[in-house]
Amino acid sequence: MKKLRPSGGYRKAASFQTATLIYDATYWFCEKFIDSRSRTLDQMIQAARSGRQNIAEGSRAAATSSQTELRLVNVARSSLEELLLDYEDYLRHRHLRQWASSSAEASAVREVPQRFKRDRSAQSNQSDLTELTDLTDQERWVLYAFWLEHESAEVRANAIICLIHQANYLLDRQIASLEAAFVEEGGYSEQLAAARLAERERKRNETSRHPTPAGAIPSCPQCGSPMVLRTARADKNEGQQFWGCTGYPECRGVIKV
Structure with a gap:
């Protein structure tokens, strides 16, 4: 590494x-x-x-x-x-x-x-x-x-x-x-934060280039944790399904279905 x-x-x-x-x-x-x-x-x-x-x-x-x-x-x-x-x-x-x-x-x-x-x-x-x-x-x-x-x-x-x-x-x-x-x-902490943001962006771009196959459970584009299928309960997306991070609320990563 x-x-x-x-x-x-x-x-x-x-x-x-x-x-x-x-x-x-x-x-x-x-x-x-x-x-x-x-x-x-x-x-x-x-x-x-x-x-x-x-x-x-x-x-x-x-x-x-x-x-x-x-x-x-x-x-x-x-x-x-x-x-x-x-x-x-x-x-x-x-x-x-x-x-x-x-x-x-x-x-x-x-x-x-x-x-x-x-x-x-x-x-x-x-x-x-x-x-x-x-x-x-x-x-x-x-x-x-x-x-x-x-x-x-x-x-x-x-x-x-x-x-x-x-x-x-x-x-x-x-x-x-x-x-x-x-x-x-x-300092080191600032460089570490920048590296984390860059890695999240890389994962997000990787996910957008390679959509999740049907039936597969995707990984969170922000933290890498497994995701779970959820249904929106409010706002304009009410009733629509999406993949939400299992690390919620600490991580708010989502993927549209």
């Missing part, structure tokens, strides 16, 4: 993959540089995890609730914003330099996807133009390992900040797209 709305597929989403990098990098950063007794350690890891998990949960919820999907993606965005502040605080409290967005270091991290594409397109084997989103988590990590495994906390924190900005940019676009789709297409 075809779903009204697609769901899942989050593992191929750039936002989820970037959030996975952030979560893994944060785990190792905290293990190496944050005191295990500090509440900050748990807060940072949980914020990173929330960013990743809510993208996945929102994607799965998309099949039945666009509002839930939108809410969870917003939660992911908020969690990553919280994590961003934690990294900025870490650098500031230790008098470490935070890279400017226009710095060569920040640009080098941001340009990893573009460099990956250029390197792949320059390969002699043009049939193996793997996309960045096709890589495994481990293969994607290798592309950023220079920064994310660096001995300097300053380098690691700044690189993760760059990744958070990238993830937030992707999530902002995703949120805007979800909002626009909700306004244009409606």
